[in-house]
Amino acid sequence: MKKYFFSMIALMAWMYPGTVMADTGEVWVMPCTEILDNYQDFPAKESNLVVLGKGETEHVQLVLSTIPKENISFTSSSAPAGIDISYRVVREIDTFDDALVPFDSQVEAAEGTTVVWLTFETDRNCSVGTYDYSVQVKSLKNNVKVNFKIRVADYEIPLTPSIPSEFSIDLDNMPDGGSDRQKELWTEFLLSRRIDPYYSVIVDRGAWRWENCFSPWSWDDPRSQALLQDPRFCRFALPCMLEDEAFLRMCSDMKEKGVFDRCYFYIWDEPKKEAHYAQIAEESSHLLSLEPGSKMLVPVSSYLIDGDHKWNYDYTFDFLTQYVKILPVAAEEYKGENAKAEEFRKMIEPQSEWWTYVCCYPKGDQPNFLLELTPFHHRAIMWRVWKEQETGFLYWGVNRYQLNPFAFDRSLDAVGDGALVFPGSLFGIEEQPVASVRLEQWKEGQEDYELLKIVEKKIGREKTERILSQVYRTPTDFTKSSEEIESFRNSLIQIIENYDPSTQIMIRGELHEVDTLNAYVPGPGCEYAYIRIDDLPVEAHVLKLDLQNPYSQVKTFLGNDVIDGLERVSSACDRYTTAGSDAYAGINGDFFNISGHNEYPLGAPRGGCASEGVIQREPRSMAWAFAAIDYDNKPILNNMEFGGSVVSLKSPIASYSFNDVNIPRTDCYSCDMTFYNEFAGGYTRMDENADIGDKLKTEVFFKLSDGQSWGINSPKTCIVTRIIRDTQGHNALEPGESALSGIDAAKAFLDNLTVGQKLKINMSIKTADGEAPLIKEMVGGNSLLMKNGVIMDCNFNDSYNNVLYPRTGIGCSSDGRWLYLIAIDGRQSHSRGVYSDEMCDILRALGASDVIGLDGGGSTGMVVNHAVVNKPSDGQERAVTNGWLLRTTAPADDKIARLSFNYWNKAQIEAREIPLSVLGYNQYDVLVDSELSPVSLSCTPGLGHIEGETLLLDGPEKSGTVTAKYERLTVSRYLNFGDPSGIESIAEVNVPFKFYRNPGTNLFYIEASGDGGTRMSYGLYATSGGCIRQGEADIIGSYCFDFSDLTPGVYLLRICMGNDCHTIKLIIG
Structure with missing residues (x-):
């Protein structure tokens, strides 16, 4: 109409x-x-x-x-x-x-x-x-x-496609009887559309057997040999129905040309019967006996329909992968579900390559070439391939139609199937084939695929999937809007052209500029950054700790060391700071009981926590996520649950299980025994969460055997010191004592124990992966938000996670070396807060692969060098149930060995007025003085001048060097007005390297920041000024200075990398 x-x-x-x-x-x-x-x-x-x-x-x-x-x-x-x-x-x-x-x-x-x-x-x-x-x-x-x-x-767009797209041309159905000229035209036509043509000749129509070859001429024809050198080819189909001698000669020729690993033999099409499987096995075995590197290709559209193994895809692929190395599976078999496609991938990979194809099916809502479908269906074919991670795409024909007169095949009610290219003669054009609209729309999708691959290399697969989700989510859920496609392409192109991880961050598939407002080293192996994403707006504070650094450790604090205690993070930092150890930083941890939860005692952590191998509260359910550090300083971020057991070592041997630590919960059948230790508050507790009526308890008190200390997943021997029977509880714990308290069946077990007997107690924590790590420190959170770089579903289906909020989180790198602590301001004009998946995006940009979410809102807090650095949404720091602290373990040393400038942010540089301060660190990188004085300051004359402690950039030059000198130490920083100010500047601007000493030796190590090698020059000087040693070296990973031959004393080591030079004081013992 x-x-x-x-x-x-x-x-x-x-x-x-x-x-x-x-x-x-x-x-x-x-x-x-x-x-x-x-x-x-x-x-x-x-x-x-x-x-x-x-x-x-x-x-x-x-x-x-x-x-x-x-x-x-x-x-x-x-x-x-x-x-x-x-x-x-x-x-x-x-x-x-x-x-x-x-x-x-x-x-x-x-x-x-x-x-x-x-x-x-x-x-x-x-x-x-x-x-x-x-x-x-x-x-x-x-x-x-x-x-x-x-x-x-x-x-x-790469000349050689990054994925093979194999399309068949029926050699017997070509125009002009398949003349050489038409063969040349059709080959060029498909190659120009990023397609590997393979020419097919029917051998047995009843069995649907075809012989296939990448060339319309014999494989050894000079024209075929020229095609082997065409860089537009991704893969080559080779004929498999040759005499043995010819087959061997062909394989040898392909090897000589360096293309054999890209060749395949299309040996059978859609086997469905046991007889087909037997023939595949026989023919493949023969070809493999001639050339073991041969790759067979067999498309699969069904499981067996006869025999003992019919309707069993597990058997199908167990059998075929013995012989076939390329298995395209009909997309119809995935039932329109991403998860179903993943099941096929797991059945096929890594034994064989997993490809896919479409034909007369799927119909309806799924992507295909059929004429009944929309342009969006045609383009989405390759979106689907990228999403499902198939490694190749196969299509059975481009010219399967009737000629003279022309007619599409309508026999299967799938008009357009196998018909994508038309003879030019139908339209009065002899010198070129004619493309279907559908083919060109497919090619648009193929180029989208290439853009997705480029972006994936830049930002990772999971982030790229989120961009794809703008247009494609499942095979039945994809866009029908060209405006959305344009936006999708613009997002990809913007990332390809503009993405710079030093100044930008990807959040929910969108690029955002990042400005670093402050950054410095607050303690050994630790970097702090304060960043702002202005267009959201969001402000975040990040601590990044090198868990391999021997002079910093993670410590769990429990509010005032009692299960229902509440304490500010700043107070905990002060409380755990001693003359020999500085708790220099910390964040809040677990959620805790409040009156609205109807769970008691108020203030107690809702998840679980542990310190020094002692459980303060148990991980109560596998539904909760936890961050832990083991005794090898390796992080574990996972869902966990607790299971305790006690074994009476007196005959008759008996055992009993318990699930609660320091808080009794008698509201379930398995909650009749509770373990108490020094964090209970000095006494056993009454049950506040259930009315146990007039039931009395038995409470058994015990101490560890001599020389033992509590540990998780490490059974311990204890000796019973006293027993109180038929008590209501609330009995005092003596120093060093722990206790078990029980009612009902647990009481009966405890009643059989006697003073002086030995018990074996195991405090077990297992992860969702079934592991039982030797946990030293642990704090609880609500959800495992990201695992192996993949955003988990709980970010979107949990009401707490899927709302803008101030947030606290913990992350770790995939290799377990780096720990990330983050506090993000929210519910304020300067920072709106984030969804939990946005927090994951920020941490992933910094290097995290796993993330758990902690208590947020008004509880979110971070302390660095004993100052609260975030802006709590309540207007002041909140007392919380627990958290993690970062403590120094280096020997006490107040001598300044290294200088560093304060961070200069973009706003200061643009204002041409930079306040200068100098930080002084000892030889272990402990921050001794954040405002070192007296310091002499100077700069390149053309850059500007210094008034007091402020650098005024009023000179004609836009770059130059600023230098600070304190006693015999100096630090210089090169300044360029065009330098970016982004998240990667955390280490690069302040300290371009890490320097540390192997404890107890005169071996010193330097590690450069960033990827690749870094050129370094150095000089070792006596305090009198004389040069003792100098040299140059490339730092790849780390470099060791061996000063074992030096006589004891104080030396100065000057290290220069590019425009940055640092002088470090060394004390040789």
Whole structure:
């Protein structure tokens, strides 16, 4: 109806010229992945933007209001250098508007609407930039100039596709009887569309056996040999029905040319019967006996339909993977579910390559080439391939149709299946095949695939999946909006062109600029950064600890060392700081009982915690996530649960299990025994969570055997010191005592114990992976938010996580070396807070692979060098149940050995006024003085001048060096106004290396920040100024200074890397 109405308007416009619309009113410019019926939503603009990279193709559809049979002429400006622009008109073929027929400058209108495709294609030497292009469209009723801005973006689609797309050409159904000229044209045509052609000849129609080859000529024909060198080929199909001698000769030739590992033998198609499997085994075994490296390819569309193993895909792939190394699976078998596709991947990989294909199925809502589907279905085919992680795509035919006269195959009610390229002779064109609209829309998806691969290398798969989710989520849930596709492509291109991890961060698939407001080293092996993401806005504080550094450790604090105690993090830092150890930083930890929870005692942690191997409260359920550190200083972030047991070592041997530590819970069958230790508050407790009526308890008190200390997952021997029977509880614990308290069956067990007897007690904690780590420190959280870099579903289906909130979190790197503590401000004008997945994105940008979420809101708090650095949403620091502290373990030493400048942020540099302060560190990198004085300051004269302790950048130069000197130590920093200020500047701006001593030796190690090698020069000086040793070295990983030969004394080591020089005081023992 719409098309008819459009035709009537066009006819009226022709008959009555006064009714013709404005210049662009008769022309619409649509994306190529758009339904024609929606043309009115895309009026031509003053300038129509086309964006593509080098080696890429983009199409737009010009929809014209025309009079049937009129001539339309196109006069264009010159195409920009390196950009080819061609025109094709959409023509009907077998009742479908599906053929894209090329023309030069004039074409005949078909109906009241005529659709012309403009194809823009860049070569690989095209210069990045924006170019103007215009086309004048003239007809009886139109004289319209359509303008384009062609932006060639700064990326390149790889010449060799990153994934094989294998499409068959039926050699017996080619035009002109399959002449050499047509073979050349069709081969070039498919290669130009990022497709590996394979030519097929039917051998046994009853068994549907085909012989397939990458070339339409014999494999050893010179023309075939030339194709082997064509870099556009990704994989090569080789014929497998050859005599043994010819087969061996062919394989040898492929090896000599270096392409054999990219070759495959399409040995059978869609086996379904045991007889097929037997023949596959027989033929594959023979070929493998001739050439063990042969790769068989067998598409699979079904499990066996006969025999003892029918309907069993496990058997199918157990059998086939013995012989077949490439297994394309029909996409229909995934039932439209991502999880189902994953099941197939696990059955096939890593024994074989997992590919996929479509044919007459799937139909309906899933991506396919069928004519009944929309352009979005055609483009989404390769989105699906990327999402499901198949490593190849197979399609059974591009010319499976009837010729003379032409007709699509309608036998399976899947019109368009196997028919993507048409003979040019059908449209009066002899010298080139004609593409279907569907094929070009598929190619757009293939180039999307390449963009996804490029982005994946930059930001990782999980983040890239989130960008893809803008247009594709499952095989039945993908976009039907070309605007969303444009936004999706723009997101990918923006990342490819602009993503810089030093100044940007990816959050929920969008790039955000990051400004570092402060950064310095607060303690040994630790880096602190205060960052702002202005456009959200969000402000976050991050501590990054090197768990391999011997002079810092993680310590769990429990509020005032009692199970229901509440304490500020700053107070805990002060309380745990002693003359020999500084608790220099900390964050809040677990959620805790409040009146609204109806769980007691108030203030007690809701998850669990431990310190020095002593459980303060048990991990009460596997539903809770925890962060732990073991005795090897390795982090464990996982869901965990507790199980305790006591064994009476007196005959008769008996045992009993318990699940509660320091808080009795008698509200369940297995909660009749509670373990108490020094964190209980000095006494056993009454049950506040259930009414036990007049039930009495037995409480057994005991101490560890001599020389033992409590440990997790490490059974301990204890000796009973006293027993109180038939008590209501609330009995005092003596120093060093622990206790077990029980009612009901647990009471009966305890009643059988006697003073002086030995018990074996095991405090067991297991992870969701079934591991039992030797945990030293532990704090609880609500959820494991990210595992192995993958955002977990709980970020979106948990109401606490899926809301903007101030947040605290803990993360660790995949290798277990780095620990990340983060506090994010929220519910304030300067920082809106974050969703939990956004917190994961921030931590992942810093290097974390696993993350758990802790208590947030008003509890969120971070202390660094005994000062609260975040802005609590309550307006003041809140007392919390527990948390983690960072403590120094280095020997006491107040001597300054290294200097560092304070951080200079972007705002200070832009204001041309930088406050200067100098931090002084000892030889262990403990911060001794954050405002070192007296210090002499100087700078490059052309940079500006220093007034007091402020650098004024008022000189003519935009770069230079600032130097501070304290006693015999100096530090210099090179300043360039153009330097970025981003999250990676945490280490790079303040200390470009890590320097530490091997305890008890005169071996010193330096590690450079960043990837790759770093060139270093150094000089070792006596305090009198004389140079003792100097040299240069490349730091790859770490470099060792061996000063074992030096006589004891004080020395100065000057290290320079690029423009940064640092002088370090060494005390040689």
